[in-house]
Amino acid sequence: MRPAPKKLRVPWSARRKPRSGGTRLAASWDLLAACLRAGMPVPAAIEAIIDDWEGPEADALRATAALLTMGAAPAEAWAPARACPGTAELARAARRTARSGSALAQVAEEIATQLRASLADRAEAKAQRAGVLIAGPLALCFLPAFLCLGVVPVVLGLAGHLIT
Numbered sequence: 001m002r003p004a005p006k007k008l009r010v011p012w013s014a015r016r017k018p019r020s021g022g023t024r025l026a027a028s029w030d031l032l033a034a035c036l037r038a039g040m041p042v043p044a045a046i047e048a049i050i051d052d053w054e055g056p057e058a059d060a061l062r063a064t065a066a067l068l069t070m071g072a073a074p075a076e077a078w079a080p081a082r083a084c085p086g087t088a089e090l091a092r093a094a095r096r097t098a099r100s101g102s103a104l105a106q107v108a109e110e111i112a113t114q115l116r117a118s119l120a121d122r123a124e125a126k127a128q129r130a131g132v133l134i135a136g137p138l139a140l141c142f143l144p145a146f147l148c149l150g151v152v153p154v155v156l157g158l159a160g161h162l163i164t
Contacts, residue, residue, distance in 0.1 A: 060084035074098035
């Protein structure tokens with residue numbers, strides 16, 4: 001009788017859920033830039049980055065890739081992506097680069113950098129707000145203790161010296 005095969009352990013990093021929101025978009029724009037710099041055509045690069053995506057951004061980019069594959073004009077092809085808030089900035093930039101001939105890869109990297117900077121700013125603002133919110137309950141706990149153990153004995157001692 002053969003022993004049962006051992007279960008493979010999946011590393012923690014592989015079990016994590018996919019990134020969400022802005023971090024996923026920033027990583028995707030970096031990946032798009034890498035694909036374009038490697039020489040992939042824009043529709044193929046878009047399909048490569050949205051392979052496992054779901055949601056409105058993925059639908060908009062799939063429609064854009066399909067229109068680009070069929071040879072639609074840039075303004076028409078990027079219209080679905082321009083209608084979606086998560087991909088609108090890339091779509092506007094892609095239309096500009098199609099007209100001017102500049103590299104979409106550079107623009108995608110810039111958008112990713114800006115997106116990461118705004119996410120870092122939001123995270124820092126949340127952390128600062130948490131610090132302020134934590135100070136209230138701490139003050140409610142420590143202020144009475146400070147009064148009872150620090151101020152009241154001094155006042156009673158001074159009052160005792162003044163009365164006698």
